[in-house]
Each structure stands twice: as C-alpha cells, then as structure tokens.
Amino acid sequence: MPLVITKELIAQHNLTDDEFKKIVEILGREPNLTELGMFSVMWSEHCSYKSSRVHLKKLPTTGPRVIQGPGENAGVVDIGDGLCVVFKMESHNHPSFIEPYQGAATGVGGILRDVFTMGARPIALLDSLRFGGLDTAKNRHIVKGVVAGIAGYGNCMGVPTVGGEVVFNDIYSLNPLVNAFCLGVARKDKIFLGTAAGVGNPVIYFGSKTGRDGIHGATMASDSFDDQSEKKRPTVQVGDPFQEKLLLEACLELMAGDLLVGIQDMGAAGLTSSSCEMASRAGNGMDLDLTHVPRREPGMTPYELMLSESQERMLMVAKAGKEEECIRICQKWDLDVAVVGKVTGDGILRVLDQGKVGAEIPAKSLADDGPRYERPFSPPGYQDMLTNLNYDALPDVKDANAALLALLESPTIASKRWVYEQYDHMVRTNTMVRPGSDAAVVRIKGTNKAVAMTVDCNSRYCLLNPYEGARLAVAEAARNLACSGAEPIGLTDCLNFGNPERPDIMWQFVMAIEGMKDACEHFKIPIVSGNVSFYNETNGLSIYPTPMLGMVGLIESADQAMTQWFREDGDDIILLGATREDLGGSEYLKVQHSREQGSPPYLNLETEQAVQSCLLQLIRAGRIQSAHDCSDGGVAVALAECCLSGPNRTRGAVVRLTPGRQRNDSVLFGESQSRIIVSAKPAQRQAILELAQQMGVPAGVIGAVGGASLVIYLGDDRSTTKTVDLSIATLADRWGCSLERKLNQE
Amino acid sequence: MNVGVIVFPGSNCDHDCQHVFQDVLGQSVRMIWHKETSLAGIDAVILPGGFSYGDYLRTGAIARFSPVMSAVKAFAKDGGAVIGICNGFQILLEAGLLPGAMLRNRSLHFICKDVHVRVENAATAFTGACQPGQVLKIPVAHADGNYYTDPVTLAAMQANAQIVLRYCTAEGAVTPDANPNGSLDNIAGIINPEGNVLGLMPHPERCAEEILGNRDGKLIFQSLLKAMKVNV
Numbered sequence: 012m013p014l015v016i017t018k019e020l021i022a023q024h025n026l027t028d029d030e031f032k033k034i035v036e037i038l039g040r041e042p043n044l045t046e047l048g049m050f051s052v053m054w055s056e057h058c059s060y061k062s063s064r065v066h067l068k069k070l071p072t073t074g075p076r077v078i079q080g081p082g083e084n085a086g087v088v089d090i091g092d093g094l095c096v097v098f099k100m101e102s103h104n105h106p107s108f109i110e111p112y113q114g115a116a117t118g119v120g121g122i123l124r125d126v127f128t129m130g131a132r133p134i135a136l137l138d139s140l141r142f143g144g145l146d147t148a149k150n151r152h153i154v155k156g157v158v159a160g161i162a163g164y165g166n167c168m169g170v171p172t173v174g175g176e177v178v179f180n181d182i183y184s185l186n187p188l189v190n191a192f193c194l195g196v197a198r199k200d201k202i203f204l205g206t207a208a209g210v211g212n213p214v215i216y217f218g219s220k221t222g223r224d225g226i227h228g229a230t231m232a233s234d235s236f237d238d239q240s241e242k243k244r245p246t247v248q249v250g251d252p253f254q255e256k257l258l259l260e261a262c263l264e265l266m267a268g269d270l271l272v273g274i275q276d277m278g279a280a281g282l283t284s285s286s287c288e289m290a291s292r293a294g295n296g297m298d299l300d301l302t303h304v305p306r307r308e309p310g311m312t313p314y315e316l317m318l319s320e321s322q323e324r325m326l327m328v329a330k331a332g333k334e335e336e337c338i339r340i341c342q343k344w345d346l347d348v349a350v351v352g353k354v355t356g357d358g359i360l361r362v363l364d365q366g367k368v369g370a371e372i373p374a375k376s377l378a379d380d381g382p383r384y385e386r387p388f389s390p391p392g393y394q395d396m397l398t399n400l401n402y403d404a405l406p407d408v409k410d411a412n413a414a415l416l417a418l419l420e421s422p423t424i425a426s427k428r429w430v431y432e433q434y435d436h437m438v439r440t441n442t443m444v445r446p447g448s449d450a451a452v453v454r455i456k457g458t459n460k461a462v463a464m465t466v467d468c469n470s471r472y473c474l475l476n477p478y479e480g481a482r483l484a485v486a487e488a489a490r491n492l493a494c495s496g497a498e499p500i501g502l503t504d505c506l507n508f509g510n511p512e513r514p515d516i517m518w519q520f521v522m523a524i525e526g527m528k529d530a531c532e533h534f535k536i537p538i539v540s541g542n543v544s545f546y547n548e549t550n551g552l553s554i555y556p557t558p559m560l561g562m563v564g565l566i567e568s569a570d571q572a573m574t575q576w577f578r579e580d581g582d583d584i585i586l587l588g589a590t591r592e593d594l595g596g597s598e599y600l601k602v603q604h605s606r607e608q609g610s611p612p613y614l615n616l617e618t619e620q621a622v623q624s625c626l627l628q629l630i631r632a633g634r635i636q637s638a639h640d641c642s643d644g645g646v647a648v649a650l651a652e653c654c655l656s657g658p659n660r661t662r663g664a665v666v667r668l669t670p671g672r673q674r675n676d677s678v679l680f681g682e683s684q685s686r687i688i689v690s691a692k693p694a695q696r697q698a699i700l701e702l703a704q705q706m707g708v709p710a711g712v713i714g715a716v717g718g719a720s721l722v723i724y725l726g727d728d729r730s731t732t733k734t735v736d737l738s739i740a741t742l743a744d745r746w747g748c749s750l751e752r753k754l755n756q757e
Numbered sequence: 758m759n760v761g762v763i764v765f766p767g768s769n770c771d772h773d774c775q776h777v778f779q780d781v782l783g784q785s786v787r788m789i790w791h792k793e794t795s796l797a798g799i800d801a802v803i804l805p806g807g808f809s810y811g812d813y814l815r816t817g818a819i820a821r822f823s824p825v826m827s828a829v830k831a832f833a834k835d836g837g838a839v840i841g842i843c844n845g846f847q848i849l850l851e852a853g854l855l856p857g858a859m860l861r862n863r864s865l866h867f868i869c870k871d872v873h874v875r876v877e878n879a880a881t882a883f884t885g886a887c888q889p890g891q892v893l894k895i896p897v898a899h900a901d902g903n904y905y906t907d908p909v910t911l912a913a914m915q916a917n918a919q920i921v922l923r924y925c926t927a928e929g930a931v932t933p934d935a936n937p938n939g940s941l942d943n944i945a946g947i948i949n950p951e952g953n954v955l956g957l958m959p960h961p962e963r964c965a966e967e968i969l970g971n972r973d974g975k976l977i978f979q980s981l982l983k984a985m986k987v988n989v
Binding site: 253 | 776896
C-alpha cells in the first residue's frame with residue numbers, strides 16, 4: 012500500500028519538521044512508514060535524551076572503582092574480591108498513571124533486565140514513589156495499584172525489594188512517579204555489554220513472543236498528559252514476571268558459557284533500539300529478518316514488530332557456530348528463540364520481511380545522531396515568591412505534642428509498613444537491614460562485605476531552589492549510607508521533570524544538574540548510570556523537580572552494618588551536628604501552616620563530610636549502638652523514629668534541647684542538615700565527644716534512652732516544662748497505622 | 758546427608774535452601790530440575806518457595822503435574838523425608854501429599870514479615886530439636902497462605918498431632934491477631950499421618966544465620982539432621 016508521509020503523520024509521531032528534514036537528509040529520500048516509526052521512537056526524548064544530553068555531560072562519571080559508566084544498560088562499580096555491583100534506576104511514570112499495576116510492574120521488569128543483561132544476578136530492588144494526597148479515591152487507587160504491581164513482579168522474580176521511599180504531595184496527583192532501582196552482583200571478568208561485534212555473527216531473539224502491546228510507549232513517555240490520557244492505556248505494556256524469571260536464569264546460563272558477543276534487552280522502542288544500539292556501539296550494521304520473529308498473532312506489520320514494547324524479550328549476538336548451544340539453553344527454559352539476523356559490516360540496520368526490505372537506516376544515525384537541543388532556560392517569575400517567606404507572620408508552635416503527632420501521621424513521614432510488607436524483602440537471604448532504616452543493607456555472599464543502598468530526593472527543596480535541592484539530595488543520600496556504616500561508591504540518577512520545552516522547567520533541570528555535579532565532585536561519588544523523565548506535566552501543571560538519586564555504599568566488614576533504632580535503655584542519646592533556624596521547605600511548614608515556601612536548609616559540604624567521616628569512624632570503632640539522620644520533620648520526628656522503628660520492640664527516650672534564641676518549632680521540627688542522632692553506652696561518651704571535637708563536629712549528649720514515653724524538655728537545665736510528652740503507645744499508633752487507615756478510608 | 762532441592766522454573770528460594778544446607782549445615786546438596794524423574798541417592802527432599810510455574814492459575818496447581826513430582830510422591834511413599842516450604846507446601850497440598858488447600862490471605866495482600874509460631878508437636882522428624890511449645894520467630898512471605906480443610910480432616914489432624922506449627926504471639930498465645938493470613942486454626946505447618954512429609958508457610962531458611970539477626974529457623978533443619986542421625 013503506497014503511503015504518503017503527510018504533515019499529520021509526522022506530527023502524530025511527535026517529530027518536528029526539522030527533525031523530519033534531518034531524517035530525509037540521512038536517508039537521502041523520504042522514509043517509509045516503518046522507518047518513520049523507528050526514527051520517531053529512537054529520537055523521542057525518552058530514548059535520545061535530546062534535551063538533556065548536553066547537560067548530562069557535565070556530571071562526574073569516573074573514579075577508581077568505576078568499571079562502566081553511563082551509556083550501557085547499567086553502571087558497574089568494583090567492590091573488590093573480583094566482584095562488582097551493577098546498578099541503575101529508571102522511571103516508569105507515565106504508564107503507572109495510565110495503568111498503575113502494569114505500569115509499575117513493567118517498570119520493575121525493565122530495570123531488572125537492564126541489570127541482568129550485563130551479566131549480574133539482581134540481588135536488590137528499591138523504589139522511589141511519588142503520589143498525590145490520599146484524600147481522593149483516584150490517588151488511593153494509584154497507590155494500591157502501583158504497590159501491588161511492584162510486589163507482583165519483584166516477588167515472583169525472587170529479587171527482594173529491600174527499601175525505597177514514598178512521598179505524598181498533591182502536585183503528583185496527575186503525574187505520579189515510579190522510579191525503580193535495581194542492583195546486581197557480577198564477576199568483574201564476566202561483564203556483558205550491548206555490542207554487535209564480529210561481522211557474520213548470528214543475531215538471536217529470545218524470550219516472549221512479540222505482540223501489539225506497548226507500541227509507541229517511548230513516544231507516550233515523551234509527551235505531556237491531558238484529559239484524554241486514559242485513552243493511552245493500550246500503549247502500556249503488560250508484564251509476565253514468570254517469563255522474566257525464565258529469561259533471567261536463561262541469560263545467566265548463556266553467560267556462564269563462552270557463547271556470547273553481546274546482549275541487550277528490548278526495553279523502550281523494543282526491537283528497534285536493541286538492534287540499532289548494539290550495531291552502533293560496535294560500528295557495525297545488522298540484517299534482521301522479521302519472518303523469524305516469534306509473534307503472538309498473525310498479520311503484524313514490520314512497523315508493529317519493530318515498535319512493539321512487548322516485555323521480557325532479549326536480543327543477543329552469539330559467537331558464530333554457537334547458535335545451537337544458545338538455542339538449547341533457551342529451550343531448556345521454555346523460551347521462544349530464533350536466529351533473526353546477522354551482524355553486517357555496512358553499518359546499515361536492514362529490516363527484511365517476507366523477502367522484501369522493510370527498512371534500511373544507518374544504525375548509528377538512528378541510535379546516536381538524534382537531535383540535540385540546547386533548550387533555552389530561565390528562572391520562573393514566581394521563584395522569588397516561593398523563597399521569600401516572612402517567618403514573623405507565622406506563630407511559633409503552641410502545642411508541640413499535637414504538631415509532632417500531625418507530622419508523624421502525615422503519610423510522607425508515617426511508617427511505610429503497609430507498603431513494604433507487600434514486598435518480599437528477604438528472599439535470597441542477604442537482607443541484613445530491612446526496609447524502615449536509613450538505608451537497606453544486603454550482605455554479599457562469599458565475601459565479608461555488604462552493600463548499603465538508599466534512594467533520596469526532597470523535591471520541595473528542589474522546587475524552592477533546584478541547585479541547592481540537588482546538592483541536598485546528594486548529601487542526604489550519602490548521610491543515609493553513613494548511618495548504615497557504608498562509604499558511598501557510586502550513584503545512579505532518575506531525573507523527573509516537567510516539559511523541557513518550557514524555559515522555567517529547563518532552568519530547574521540545568522540547576523539541578525549543577526547541584527548534583529558540585530556535590531558529587533566534592534564527595535568524589537561517580538554517577539555511573541541514569542535516566543531522564545521529562546514531560547511529567549498534565550494540563551500544563553508540572554511536577555516539582557524531582558532528581559531522584561539511588562546511592563550505593565560499601566561496608567567492608569558486614570558486621571559493622573548500623574541501624575537507626577534505639578537498642579538499650581540507659582544509652583546516651585547524642586546529637587552530631589549543629590541546629591540552625593532552617594524551617595524553609597520543611598514538612599512542618601507544610602503540615603502545620605500549609606506553606607511550601609522559604610529557602611531550603613543551609614548545606615555546607617565540608618561540614619557534611621566532617622559529620623559523615625566522624626560517624627563512620629565511630630561505627631567502625633564500635634562505639635555506637637544506632638545512628639539516624641535528621642530529615643523530614645527534624646529532630647523531634649527523628650527521635651520518634653529512633654524510638655518506634657526497631658523490629659522487635661519500641662523504646663522511650665527523655666531528651667533536652669536548648670533553643671538559645673531560635674524559635675521552638677525550628678528547634679523541634681526544622682530540617683537543618685548534617686545532623687545525626689546516635690545512641691551509645693554511657694561508657695563511650697567521652698571517646699565519642701573527643702573524636703567529634705577533634706574532627707570539628709559539634710556534638711552533645713541530649714538525653715537518654717528509656718521509659719514508656721518520648722519526653723522533650725525545651726530550654727536550659729532549669730526548665731521543667733515537658734514541651735513534648737507522648738506515650739510510646741500513642742506515637743506508635745499514629746506513626747505506625749495512619750498510612751493504612753488513610754488508604755482504607757471509603 | 759544428600760539433600761535434593763527441587764528446582765521448578767519459577768522456584769526462587771532454591772538457592773536459599775541450597776545455601777543453608779550446604780554452607781550453614783555442611784551437607785551435600787543436589788539441585789534437581791523439574792524435568793528429572795529420579796531421586797536416586799537422595800536422603801531428603803526440599804520443595805522450595807517461589808512461583809513454580811508462574812502460579813497464575815492456583816498456586817502449585819501446575820507443579821503437581823511436573824515429571825519430578827511422580828518421583829517425589831514415590832520417595833514420600835517409601836518414607837523419605839520431604840519438606841515443602843511456602844510454595845513447596847502449596848505444591849504438596851495440590852499433589853495430595855498433605856491434606857487441605859490454600860486460600861488467598863485474609864487481607865488479599867502479599868505479606869512479608871516476621872511471625873511467631875508455636876511448636877505443637879516436638880516429636881517429629883522436623884521439630885525434634887525444639888522444645889514442646891517452643892516459640893520460634895520465622896518470616897512468612899506469601900499471598901496464599903490461608904490454610905483450609907474440612908472439619909473432619911481438621912479433627913483427624915488434631916487427633917493425630919499432625920498440626921506441627923501454629924501462628925502465635927511472641928509469648929506463645931495462639932490468638933486471631935497473631936494469625937497473619939486467616940489460616941484455619943492458626944495452622945502454619947502440618948505433617949502427614951506417617952510423619953515424613955512436612956509443609957509449612959514460614960521460611961526457616963531465611964533465619965538460620967546470625968548475620969541475618971535470627972537463627973530460629975535453623976532448628977527445623979537441625980531437627981531433620983538429628984532424625985537422620987547426621988552429626989553436625
């Protein structure tokens with residue numbers, strides 16, 4: 012059927028006139044429909060990073076431990092003993108709004124494939140989720156669907172979901188965020204890359220059959236939403252975790268032999284991206300004969316086959332002569348498998364169907380020569396309005412008990428037990444620190460080591476000051492790792508923003524990159540993989556800038572893993588770090604005063620580093636019993652969490668804080684950075700305070716563990732007013748059960 | 758002792774069971790692919806947790822037809838020791854090696870958390886290292902652990918002391934609140950009348966090492982070694 016490429020057709024494919032002209036230039040002719048489709052997905056924002064690439068280049072990506080930085084399926088970092096960790100984080104935001112269960116499930120499936128396609132066995136998943144408030148049925152439905160989807164996929168795969176974070180803010184009502192992080196372990200000498208080297212080598216398809224689902228998923232993920240977005244449901248893929256489990260085991264078995272040249276999963280843009288990216292990385296071409304592609308239904312066109320995003324599929328380039336062995340292994344695992352082409356030396360991705368050429372495109376042009384935009388950026392006019400906040404107009408806290416309870420039952424701070432109890436977080440028997448502490452810790456079997464992982468971003472800070480917000484996110488992630496006894500070794504990012512064609516959004520993005528860059532360079536933490544998700548916007552309303560970070564740390568001696576909860580009555584409670592008047596952007600201001608305003612907390616990177624180094628030394632010397640970072644809700648909430656979050660029992664505490672000239676609410680609930688609550692046996696007090704002094708870290712004993720209440724005195728030694736006095740039972744009920752209650756309201 | 762761990766394509770606790778028997782208890786382990794038909798040389802069989810064939814139908818409903826299950830049935834009939842953990846328990850029910858069936862959890866959610874179970878019968882091959890009435894803390898992780906059987910079978914199991922583990926509080930009280938999934942009579946684990954087949958929903962292999970913070974699960978495996986007269 013002859014087909015005219017009309018302006019409408021080009022627009023439907025989300026391509027601009029200039030981009031279309033460039034395609035014609037590359038091909039020396041007009042594309043056919045299949046080629047137009049292939050270009051449109053590969054040159055989509057989601058696949059080409061056309062708006063972000065010029066800025067992403069600024070990020071530090073190298074370091075002595077880095078084996079593979081960005082550009083492959085996942086980053087790879089050396090952990091010694093001949094082993095490395097392979098990790099990445101990726102968004103599945105758009106599909107999760109349209110179809111929460113499948114959107115989230117396939118997000119988990121995608122990130123798992125990114126990791127095992129590199130030769131690593133996945134050993135941990137984390138998820139960072141953003142939802143709208145729980146007062147609407149629609150938002151509750153999204154939360155339940157997303158959590159069930161993550162559980163359904165990860166649990167079946169037998170990869171534990173060991174941690175994550177969940178934040179609620181109405182700005183995410185129409186654009187929830189689902190960012191999935193996965194970490195695997197591989198032998199250093201057995202890393203596999205997505206490369207189609209060796210002209211003549213066979214190209215083998217294996218996994219599920221190809222169907223009509225997910226066509227244009229990447230294009231959908233590169234567009235804003237409007238009221239018609241529900242109609243995009245058919246572009247959401249459907250996951251089959253059992254199939255992926257087979258794929259995982261088959262891949263690892265294939266990789267154990269000397270069979271493969273390269274391998275890549277078919278994620279966004281399916282067969283198109285895997286084929287052209289592998290060919291392009293090797294500087295080769297590839298002939299693909301679609302006749303052999305296993306398919307779910309007859310009558311599929313080359314356009315549909317090349318653009319389908321059916322899940323659980325892989326493409327491998329085998330060593331010539333090893334086809335039979337590869338096919339045998341795939342068949343052992345009951346997977347569909349077929350030789351679908353071969354590597355060529357002409358640099359062309361050539362798609363054949365029933366003997367006819369369906370598409371002929373230079374692989375490199377498709378994979379790497381997509382447009383690059385230096386989009387204009389400038390701060391929005393409302394930025395000053397956001398940061399200028401007259402604190403004098405806000406009355407200081409009157410009833411601190413009520414304020415603390417309100418914070419503890421705010422879903423962002425409340426216990427996420429309802430969420431993580433639906434995730435199998437123990438399978439593979441490595442989980443040393445389960446969800447609910449500052450970072451998750453898993454041991455590495457066969458070594459004495461453990462890795463700690465955390466995902467972090469305070470998007471309100473990023474809204475108020477994207478540069479500072481990104482620095483703060485890096486600092487907090489590193490602090491969470493330090494609280495677990497780990498030293499950061501690498502970072503993956505998942506940058507969620509609105510529409511990059513808007514200068515204010517682009518400004519947020521550029522500033523956030525600068526902030527991440529500065530903080531990562533200071534801490535010497537390389538960024539080894541990542542993902543950008545733009546167009547998180549509905550009807551013109553954007554999400555808060557959310558540069559999510561997944562940070563990985565190493566604990567050289569697994570028995571030094573630390574947790575956040577108080578462990579023994581009579582222990583000293585010591586606060587490391589100084590409290591400033593940092594109410595801006597706090598959860599307290601939002602919950603008590605409905606303000607998301609002010610400047611985010613002050614951060615000095617040298618101070619931060621000193622606090623973290625001091626903490627790590629204390630942990631390694633065996634001087635402390637627990638460590639917990641002060642973040643959302645300040646010291647008061649952190650103390651409550653230390654009392655409540657222990658896996659076996661709760662504990663009380665009696666604490667005295669001295670406000671000096673500061674407001675009471677700022678002392679209790681302000682979110683000053685670089686502060687850590689530690690507990691220790693009194694016999695260690697002197698050694699701890701001495702080390703802190705040597706390292707220039709402010710430190711003081713603020714109280715003791717014990718009792719059946721959390722009591723906070725505010726004022727000097729003479730003050731006898733219990734500003735906070737709440738029974739642990741009340742705190743446990745509000746903090747522990749409020750999320751479930753809010754989700755189950757009618 | 759030669760332990761055979763059955764590997765269905767969707768098993769995902771097979772490595773964990775292998776690790777416990779091999780690395781923690783120093784026994785020899787053979788991983789047995791679901792298409793195998795012989796258990797020659799095996800002293801005890803473990804059906805591990807996971808999602809055998811995806812379990813999109815009913816948990817374990819397809820696994821019972823797999824080639825290896827004929828061998829497992831014959832092995833059990835000859836008195837061989839068989840432990841089914843979680844999905845393994847579900848498969849034993851479907852295969853008719855243990856009575857009853859699993860319903861969805863009362864909450865309709867997957868549940869992963871530590872629970873307490875009380876040893877109701879310490880005179881079995883799987884609990885001999887425990888004290889009668891001892892409370893063990895062992896995690897569960899399942900969506901379908903709500904055990905059900907008819908009243909006649911339940912009465913018979915009670916009379917034969919086939920109910921080996923029941924969900925309880927940390928203090929050992931068998932209460933509705935301590936029941937994580939709605940299981941009939943708080944049943945967490947049962948044996949067959951002959952006493953050589955155990956099915957349990959909790960995962961003892963997940964708490965058999967100090968580094969994971971809990972060694973209660975090790976008692977189940979030590980009991981088996983004791984019954985098999987293996988020195989450890």
